[in-house]
Amino acid sequence: MNDIYLKNIVTLELDKEKCIKCGMCLNVCPREVLAKNIDNKVTIISKDKCIECGACAKNCPVSAITVNSGVGCAYAIIKSKILGGEPNCGCSEKGGCC
Amino acid sequence: MLINNKQLEKKKLSNLFLNTTQHASTKLSFSDRIKHFSLRLGINREKTAINTGIYSVGNPSTISPVFVSANYLMSFNYLRSSLNNVDAWIMVIDTKGINVWCAAGKGTFGTEEIARCINKFNLSKIIDHKNIIVPQLGASGVSSFEIKKLTGFTVIYGPVESKDIQQFINASYKATKEMRKINFDLWDRVILIPVEIIQTLKYLIPVSILLYFTSTPLLYGLLFSVFSGLIITPILLPYIPFRSFILKGWFIGLLVESILFAYFNNFGVFGIIGSLLLFSAISSYLAFNFTGCTTFTSPSGVQKELEMYIKPLIYSAGAGLIIICFHFVRSLI
Numbered sequence: 001m002n003d004i005y006l007k008n009i010v011t012l013e014l015d016k017e018k019c020i021k022c023g024m025c026l027n028v029c030p031r032e033v034l035a036k037n038i039d040n041k042v043t044i045i046s047k048d049k050c051i052e053c054g055a056c057a058k059n060c061p062v063s064a065i066t067v068n069s070g071v072g073c074a075y076a077i078i079k080s081k082i083l084g085g086e087p088n089c090g091c092s093e094k095g096g097c098c
Numbered sequence: 099m100l101i102n103n104k105q106l107e108k109k110k111l112s113n114l115f116l117n118t119t120q121h122a123s124t125k126l127s128f129s130d131r132i133k134h135f136s137l138r139l140g141i142n143r144e145k146t147a148i149n150t151g152i153y154s155v156g157n158p159s160t161i162s163p164v165f166v167s168a169n170y171l172m173s174f175n176y177l178r179s180s181l182n183n184v185d186a187w188i189m190v191i192d193t194k195g196i197n198v199w200c201a202a203g204k205g206t207f208g209t210e211e212i213a214r215c216i217n218k219f220n221l222s223k224i225i226d227h228k229n230i231i232v233p234q235l236g237a238s239g240v241s242s243f244e245i246k247k248l249t250g251f252t253v254i255y256g257p258v259e260s261k262d263i264q265q266f267i268n269a270s271y272k273a274t275k276e277m278r279k280i281n282f283d284l285w286d287r288v289i290l291i292p293v294e295i296i297q298t299l300k301y302l303i304p305v306s307i308l309l310y311f312t313s314t315p316l317l318y319g320l321l322f323s324v325f326s327g328l329i330i331t332p333i334l335l336p337y338i339p340f341r342s343f344i345l346k347g348w349f350i351g352l353l354v355e356s357i358l359f360a361y362f363n364n365f366g367v368f369g370i371i372g373s374l375l376l377f378s379a380i381s382s383y384l385a386f387n388f389t390g391c392t393t394f395t396s397p398s399g400v401q402k403e404l405e406m407y408i409k410p411l412i413y414s415a416g417a418g419l420i421i422i423c424f425h426f427v428r429s430l431i
Contacts, residue, residue, distance in 0.1 A: 003282060006341050006399040027255045027273075028237035030099025030393070052396040053203065055237035069238065070152035071203055072397040074343075077404060088204075089399070 003049075010050040012066040023054035025056035025065060055085055099333045111296035119224070122153040122174075130175055130307045131154030137172055140293035141333040146171040147195030152219045153178070156185035165256065168193040168207055169339075180260040184267060187224065191215045198229070202239030209241045213248040221251070224310060231271065234278060282393045287332045290391045294328050297422070298384070314368065315362040316422070323377035332391075343395070344407040347385020351378035376418025379411050414415040 012033065019041040025034050026042065034049045037043045038087075044050075054069025055088040071077070136142050148169050155178055164187040167177045174190060181188075192212045193201035212232070218221070221230075232240055234255045242253035257266050259279035266273050302324060309317035311312035327347045331338065338346040355377045359370045386403065389395040 003336065003394040005395045006402055009398050010396055010400050011398050013105060024228070028234060030234065030278060031257055032279060034312070046292060049394070050396060051240040051394055052398060054358070055202075056233075058241050059237055059243070061243040067288070068398060069203075070397045072395055072400055074386045074400050077397070077400055078408075086424070094204070 005048070005051070009046050010052060012044065012047060012050045012052065012056075013066045013068075014042065014044050015066075016066045018062045018066075020062055023063070024059045025051065028055035030055075030057050044094050056065065099228070107133075107191070116288060118258055119152040119154050120149075122155050123179045124155060124178055124180075124184075124186060126175055126179050130171075134172055134175070138289060140296045144171040144195060148190060150190050150192045150215065152221070152224060153190065154186075154187060155170060155181045155189040156183070158185040160185050160224070162186050162225065163271070164221065164225060164230045165263075166212060166230055166236070167338065168196065168198045168201055168236075170195055170197045170201070173198050176260040177263070180263045184264070187199055188214055189221065189230070191220065198233050199235040202236045202418055207236045207241050207246050208239035209248070212240060212245055216249045216251060228252055229254055229271075233260075234258050234273070235280070246271075280393045283335070286393075287335060289328075290388075291329055291332055294332075294384075294388070294391070295324070298324060298328065311389045311424075314360070315365045316373065318358055318362065319377045320380070322354050322358050323351055323385065326350045327381035328388075330354065331381070331385040332388055334393075335388075342403050342407065343386045343389050344382050344403050345381035348378050348386075348411075350385070351381025366425055366429070368421050368428065370424055372418045372421030372423075374418070375414045376422060379415035382407075382411055 014034075020037075020040070021086050023036065023039045023042070026036065030053070031046075031049045031051055033046055034042050034045060034056065035045045050067070051072070052067050052069045054067055057063075057065040057069070071087040073087070078085040117326055133142075133146050137146060148171055150169055162185045165181075166189050167174050169190050169192055176187060189353050191207065192215075193206045193211070196204070196206060198207050212230070216230070222228075228250055229252050230245075231254045232242075235258055237255055240253065242255075245251055245253050255261060255273070256271075257273045258280050260343070262273070262277045265279060276312070302320070305320060306317060307318060327350070329381050331343075331350050334350070335346070338350060340346050340349060352374060355374050359365060359373060363370070365373070389400050389403075
């Protein structure tokens with residue numbers, strides 16, 4: 001399945017100098033965005049596949065990875081544009097959920 | 099001998115804790131399946147949230163693995179039903195009745211809640227080891243090294259899908275590359291359609307009733323826009339041209355509405371043009387909302403789509419509405 005979303009838009013950044021080769025980011029990425037290099041350091045292999053879930057950044061003990069992650073529901077983003085504030089899909093409130 | 103005594107004591111202690119833990123069967127009952135069905139329709143979600151706490155599966159001991167789960171019924175049920183013939187503990191944390199993936203995105207399935215539950219439920223008194231297995235899709239809310247710092251427990255990330263858990267256990271808690279990948283196949287998309295439709299009903303039903311008594315072509319136009327945005331687009335998603343969901347929905351909307359109004363060709367040229375503009379925009383908006391359901395869209399991408407296409411979308415809908423009104427006013431004169 002052709003499952004790449006918009007190209008050249010992802011905010012994922014990796015500072016190779018900081019990488020300590022623990023490989024935790026590889027364990028948590030559900031999209032095969034990252035891989036180990038020959039020197040065992042991690043590198044970004046398919047940036048456009050990244051869905052900015054933020055799992056890699058959150059589990060990197062040396063903050064080598066940064067990404068603007070957040071709620072990705074269109075409804076939440078539109079609502080936050082109109083009403084202001086952070087996008088929130090309202091899933092923990094009463095009513096339906098995505 | 100001393101060690102044995104110590105172990106025995108621990109075992110007694112853990113048996114004591116058995117009274118504070120609840121047992122979870124690995125078999126799903128008929129009523130579970132009914133509840134799953136209603137959850138898929140988005141009905142009674144708040145009422146099906148399960149109690150937090152430690153659950154035992156099979157006959158676990160102090161060395162059995164601990165799986166962390168959300169208090170969303172389906173998350174918990176999928177986990178326990180995949181633990182057939184396994185002795186294990188399940189620690190259910192409070193995610194406000196939301197599934198692991200969505201709750202992790204919001205941070206409710208997160209570091210703090212896991213740490214709180216480890217302490218609250220005295221996990222270190224129930225088991226001898228210091229490992230917890232967290233579903234991989236919870237990782238966006240969980241910082242493994244912070245949990246280690248806060249509680250001394252090591253986080254092992256389990257597979258994305260619960261069906262791989264047995265294989266994961268047999269491979270001494272290692273997930274293969276394939277288990278780490280999230281898929282979004284036809285069935286994954288189809289199963290999300292009902293809840294999306296139910297959510298539009300509160301607008302769709304009153305407007306449909308109004309249109310039923312006023313204009314048949316507009317009634318069909320509206321129903322077909324929902325059909326194309328919420329059913330056709332998700333089903334054919336990978337095969338529709340364009341990467342943008344707004345454009346995908348627009349494209350399918352125009353296609354479906356064109357076919358429909360080729361049938362209603364006596365609606366008048368203004369009525370048809372107005373309908374195409376309005377209903378394709380509705381289909382487009384509904385398709386755009388499906389970004390929240392997929393597993394391959396990013397917040398930055400959704401933001402970008404919004405910046406690029408939301409104005410044309412509003413203009414199209416607005417112009418369509420004005421032209422339709424003009425059509426009706428003209429036919430009255």
